[in-house]
Amino acid sequence: MKIALCIAFVTTMASVAFATEIPQSERRSGYSFMSADTKAMQDEDTANPGMLFVLDGETLWKRKAGSADKACADCHNDARVSMKGIAAHYPAFEKALGRPVDLEGRINLCRTNHQQASPFAYESRELLALSAYVAQQSRGVPIAAGDDPELAPFVEKGRELFMQRQGQLNLGCTNCHDDNWDKKLAGSAITQGQPTGYPLYRLEWQSLGSLQRRLRACITGIRAQAYDYGSPELVELELYLKSRARGMPIETPAVRP
Amino acid sequence: MPSALINVPKKAKRGDIIEIKTLMSHIMETGYRHTASGDVVPRDIITSFTCRFNGTEVFRADLFPAIAANPFITFFTTVTESGKFEFEWIGDKGFSETAQASITVE
Incomplete structure (x- = not known):
């Protein structure tokens, strides 16, 4: 009887295994999967190592750079006012490029176009610090990315990538993060992949890291060839994930195990 | 920075x-890792942390390569007078940082 039930259960699982998107009411931040200790680390600003990067970002915000000899603050003034809620709308459509750019991409566009400085390398301390500082101004603000109608085709492309099986393990993002988020993988929670706290401090990385780094790590995990940093595919995936998490509050800088 | x-x-x-509670920004490179070309990544860690209250040492810790990046050190102490806590981190490659905080005892 038990075996029959099991078989019935497995068959049901298999029949719903494709693209069962998570209902709004069941969406959960990665925070809710963490241990009490890790939650405490994120909750207290003097215990959260991500705040060290935010402090650096605040310094960089005011530092003049490039041949224009301008600081971010010279145009945008006080980030606590001008950047409030901004990160919630990223990735956003960039008319000049005709495609979406994420927050890191926007910062680097500002550097090349307005500061006339060289762009920061992906995952450099400077870029992480500045993006953490900007995103932290949106802490608690609901994610609102993907509203722009011009973004619709890119959200759809991101969704296709999310559903696409790939790599030697032949898995799509959805197979874990839509279908099995309530289970564990090697003792760790799988989570829903809601990007609420990026850039975030991962204890495993012993550093802050961007959403692109997280995505690349996941893609390597399914033994597929990861897209390059800054590639349109990664930005489209970011965009889809953000639109999927629309309405969830931003936690930057979050802490994750 | x-x-x-x-x-x-x-x-x-x-x-x-x-x-x-104290949190210090530091990579805490162990000295046991190698680059892709086989070179050892030189050790770069904080080796000592000290806390003084009005000039008197109240807490000290030695740190070693197994301690994670951005060391978070917390400890308890008692206070009998108002004053200033001074914190000092010393490490490899001439690393030396200080910070301070005041407390009012009623």
């Missing part, structure tokens, strides 16, 4: 046990 985050209560009653 080394930076520290310090959490010391602003006020306490005479004789209270207070908790002090």
Whole structure:
């Protein structure tokens, strides 16, 4: 009887295994999967190592750079006012490029176009610090990315990538993060992949890291060839994930195990 | 850009046990890792942390390669008078950082 039930259960699982998107009411931040200790680390600003990067970002915000000899603050003034809620709308459509750019991409566009400085390398301390500082101004603000109608085709492309099986393990993002988020993988929670706290401090990385780094790590995990940093595919995936998490509050800088 | 985050209560009653929390920005490179070409990544860690209250040492810790990046050190102490906590981190490659925080004892 038990075996029959099991078989019935497995068959049901298999029949719903494709693209069962998570209902709004069941969406959960990665925070809710963490241990009490890790939650405490994120909750207290003097215990959260991500705040060290935010402090650096605040310094960089005011530092003049490039041949224009301008600081971010010279145009945008006080980030606590001008950047409030901004990160919630990223990735956003960039008319000049005709495609979406994420927050890191926007910062680097500002550097090349307005500061006339060289762009920061992906995952450099400077870029992480500045993006953490900007995103932290949106802490608690609901994610609102993907509203722009011009973004619709890119959200759809991101969704296709999310559903696409790939790599030697032949898995799509959805197979874990839509279908099995309530289970564990090697003792760790799988989570829903809601990007609420990026850039975030991962204890495993012993550093802050961007959403692109997280995505690349996941893609390597399914033994597929990861897209390059800054590639349109990664930005489209970011965009889809953000639109999927629309309405969830931003936690930057979050802490994750 | 080394930076520290310090959490010391602003006020306490005479004789209270207070908790002090410190977080220091540091990569804590172990010296046991190698690059893709096989070269050893040289050790770069904080080796010592000291806390003084009005000039008297109240807490000291030695740090080793197994300690994670951005060391978070918390400890308890008692306070009997108002004054200033001074924190000092010393490490490899001439690393030396200080921070301070004041407390009022009522």
